[in-house]
Amino acid sequence: MATKKVLLYLIKPSQYDDDGYVVRHWRGVLPSNTLACLAALTEDLIERKRLGDSWDIRLRLYDETVDKVPVSRICRSGRRRHSMTIVCLVGVQTNQFPRAADLARSFRRAGLTVMIGGFHVSGYLALLPEIPPDMQQLLDLGVTLVKGEVEETWGELLSDAVSGCLKPVYDFLQKKPDLYDKPIPVVRKKYLRKFVASNFGTLDCGRGCPFDCSFCTIINVQGRKMRFRSADCIADAIRRNYREQGVTFYFFTDDNFARNKNFGVIFDALIRLREIEHIPVQFMMQVDVQSWKIKDFISKASRAGCTNVFIGMESVNPDNLAAVGKSQNCVSEYHQLVQAYCDSNISTHVGYIIGFPHDTVDSVRRDLKFLMEEVCPDHASFFLLMPLPGSVDHFHMLKRGEWMHPDFNAYDSQHEVTVHPNLKHGSWIATYLEAWRTFYSLQHMKELLRRASPTNYWNNFFRYLWYKNSIQTEGRHPMMCGFLRMKCRTNVRPGYPILSRWDYYTLRLKELRDQFASMLRLLIEMEELWLQTRHPSEAERRVAEEIAKIRERYGQLKVSDFQAAFQRAKSHCPTLQVPSKLTLFWAKWSPLLVSDKVYTRADLDAFWNTVRQRWTERRIFHIPFFMVPLNFFRDVQLSLLFLFHMSRAL
Numbered sequence: 001m002a003t004k005k006v007l008l009y010l011i012k013p014s015q016y017d018d019d020g021y022v023v024r025h026w027r028g029v030l031p032s033n034t035l036a037c038l039a040a041l042t043e044d045l046i047e048r049k050r051l052g053d054s055w056d057i058r059l060r061l062y063d064e065t066v067d068k069v070p071v072s073r074i075c076r077s078g079r080r081r082h083s084m085t086i087v088c089l090v091g092v093q094t095n096q097f098p099r100a101a102d103l104a105r106s107f108r109r110a111g112l113t114v115m116i117g118g119f120h121v122s123g124y125l126a127l128l129p130e131i132p133p134d135m136q137q138l139l140d141l142g143v144t145l146v147k148g149e150v151e152e153t154w155g156e157l158l159s160d161a162v163s164g165c166l167k168p169v170y171d172f173l174q175k176k177p178d179l180y181d182k183p184i185p186v187v188r189k190k191y192l193r194k195f196v197a198s199n200f201g202t203l204d205c206g207r208g209c210p211f212d213c214s215f216c217t218i219i220n221v222q223g224r225k226m227r228f229r230s231a232d233c234i235a236d237a238i239r240r241n242y243r244e245q246g247v248t249f250y251f252f253t254d255d256n257f258a259r260n261k262n263f264g265v266i267f268d269a270l271i272r273l274r275e276i277e278h279i280p281v282q283f284m285m286q287v288d289v290q291s292w293k294i295k296d297f298i299s300k301a302s303r304a305g306c307t308n309v310f311i312g313m314e315s316v317n318p319d320n321l322a323a324v325g326k327s328q329n330c331v332s333e334y335h336q337l338v339q340a341y342c343d344s345n346i347s348t349h350v351g352y353i354i355g356f357p358h359d360t361v362d363s364v365r366r367d368l369k370f371l372m373e374e375v376c377p378d379h380a381s382f383f384l385l386m387p388l389p390g391s392v393d394h395f396h397m398l399k400r401g402e403w404m405h406p407d408f409n410a411y412d413s414q415h416e417v418t419v420h421p422n423l424k425h426g427s428w429i430a431t432y433l434e435a436w437r438t439f440y441s442l443q444h445m446k447e448l449l450r451r452a453s454p455t456n457y458w459n460n461f462f463r464y465l466w467y468k469n470s471i472q473t474e475g476r477h478p479m480m481c482g483f484l485r486m487k488c489r490t491n492v493r494p495g496y497p498i499l500s501r502w503d504y505y506t507l508r509l510k511e512l513r514d515q516f517a518s519m520l521r522l523l524i525e526m527e528e529l530w531l532q533t534r535h536p537s538e539a540e541r542r543v544a545e546e547i548a549k550i551r552e553r554y555g556q557l558k559v560s561d562f563q564a565a566f567q568r569a570k571s572h573c574p575t576l577q578v579p580s581k582l583t584l585f586w587a588k589w590s591p592l593l594v595s596d597k598v599y600t601r602a603d604l605d606a607f608w609n610t611v612r613q614r615w616t617e618r619r620i621f622h623i624p625f626f627m628v629p630l631n632f633f634r635d636v637q638l639s640l641l642f643l644f645h646m647s648r649a650l
């Protein structure tokens with residue numbers, strides 16, 4: 001029997017922005033674990049020929065947050081003879097559902113087989129078994145909806161798909177798969193290259209959470225009973241990914257790693273990889289606020305390579321926590337929790353929700369101050385409270401008939417989607433943005449970096465850069481953002497206008513100009529942060545001290561003075577190389593040699609401000625022109641130095 005080719009497209013859809021354009025970035029930050037999971041399940045089926053010999057499955061992956069999905073090409077592929085095209089829209093979250101539905105409609109119009117799965121479908125139908133109108137519309141078009149996890153049923157589904165007998169709805173919610181020996185999410189270098197750090201992989205070591213928060217969807221989809229993968233499978237995958245793809249850093253996406261009953265065995269396996277096989281694996285994980293009390297959890301995590309924890313703190317107001325059933329969070333222990341991780345050199349990142357029932361503009365300001373001054377985490381991410389389908393909150397609001405935003409595209413935790421009793425429309429989002437600005441102000445980042453251990457310095461620094469870039473430059477939540485926004489003129493949400501080429505490119509040029517200007521401002525701010533907080537080497541500190549002493553005695557310095565300073569510093573640091581006279585002639589203008597103890601670009605900023613001011617006041621002859629090239633040279637040099645240090649730390 002002739003084999004039939006099956007083109008299987010796994011597409012992770014993105015979201016529309018407020019102007020209707022699909023959100024895509026030149027480089028992403030966090031790869032999709034769902035895509036990696038389903039790719040692993042498919043590769044396993046292909047390898048084990050689970051669908052028999054008559055099907056030749058070709059797998060194609062697209063993550064729309066970093067890839068342009070070639071919709072027309074995929075549609076055309078369905079017209080080929082002796083071949084079949086199946087499109088799976090995967091990991092579809094609520095805010096991605098409208099985009100997924102639009103893609104599904106396009107593919108169905110071309111007659112392709114289409115399935116949609118992920119948290120929106122699973123969550124919605126978990127608590128509300130009646131099919132809502134938007135999903136019914138898709139079913140009427142012939143789209144298949146899948147609720148639940150498919151580790152044990154993916155073969156069955158694909159088999160139904162290739163034989164053309166897919167059911168409209170598959171419900172695997174009650175059939176939660178045992179993950180123990182299931183294929184581990186695959187890491188593909190080609191995909192990872194689309195992200196800022198291509199040594200970064202994702203892996204869910206377990207699923208589920210035993211707690212009961214009313215805003216959470218996880219417990220109603222993945223359950224409250226913990227399931228986990230075998231430590232040997234995890235270690236094998238990490239070893240293979242390191243040798244074949246150079247992956248050294250993982251995001252363990254488990255919602256609560258601390259409640260993974262297998263954590264000790266997994267950490268031991270990682271410790272063996274690090275200490276015996278010398279595989280330098282590191283990871284970040286998500287935990288609950290009680291995790292610091294689990295015996296050996298933090299110390300083992302640290303030895304196993306944990307560098308960051310994301311903690312579901314949510315609020316510092318006990319009334320709020322009680323209102324949403326998060327009784328396990330004890331505010332008086334927050335500082336101890338942060339300190340416990342900090343003592344083991346693990347950076348802490350807290351998730352903080354704004355819009356709980358007892359929040360007001362003033363209380364949020366007060367709470368934020370408490371968070372920054374008393375709890376002292378290294379990072380915080382802010383979210384607007386939203387009733388996600390699949391959460392008890394959503395269920396009750398729907399039953400009570402309360403207003404919820406009708407457009408799911410807005411359910412991304414940065415739009416107001418309900419009416420808050422104390423936070424007026426507009427002031428809620430303003431309070432949220434203020435929280436980001438306050439936490440990531442230069443002053444607070446300086447305090448945080450000065451406090452951080454030198455080993456965590458760059459780790460924290462890059463996160464600040466990422467967060468500030470997302471909020472300040474891209475205007476998006478860091479967890480939904482990448483670097484450099486890409487757009488396509490015609491790829492807009494139905495109902496939004498497609499601009500003429502002229503209008504579109506004029507607008508785009510303006511946007512890009514503003515974006516680059518904002519990036520430049522951000523880089524300058526981060527440069528200042530680095531200058532004021534960096535940890536100079538012992539040799540550099542000595543050289544600066546000697547230069548300061550000479551300057552104190554003689555004022556203006558000559559090249560020979562710099563040479564003398566290096567010679568003296570060398571007596572304390574024998575490995576220090578004394579640069580040649582020629583190098584020092586140029587280095588003489590180095591800002592790091594010219595300025596003394598604490599490094600700052602304040603004098604440069606003051607100079608450029610004066611130039612700008614005199615220029616705008618048309619007092620051109622008052623600009624000290626001879627200083628312009630000199631300070632420009634110093635500025636460029638400083639920037640190069642900053643970029644050099646950043647690239648070395650990457």
Ligand code: B12
Binds near residue numbers: 413
């Ligand atoms: C890691 C993670 C992230 C990461 C990476 C996202 C990723 N895609 O890997 C980051 C930090 C970027 C992130 C960001 C956000 N996240 Co998130 N995230 C998670 C988390 C913790 C794990 C995801 C994961 O890997 N799961 C494991 C995979 C295998 O499970 P799965 O996606 O459900 O897929 C299985 C099944 O659903 C099914 N399936 C899925 N798709 C398909 C398709 C077909 C055709 C079939 C047959 C089956 C199928 O098969 C899979 C294997 O069994 C989940 C919670 C969770 N436990 O899943 C939240 C979760 C998905 N995130 C959530 C949210 C809200 C967000 C944000 C909006 C928050 C924010 N404002 O920043 C953003 C949105 C970003 C974006 N554009 O995707 C919500 C989504 C709820 C919802 N209804 O929308 C969740 C459920 C957490 C929660 N609070 O309830 N997230």
Ligand code: SF4
Binds near residue numbers: 210212216217288
């Ligand atoms: S602790 Fe986190 S994962 Fe667990 S139920 Fe609460 S919000 Fe959900």
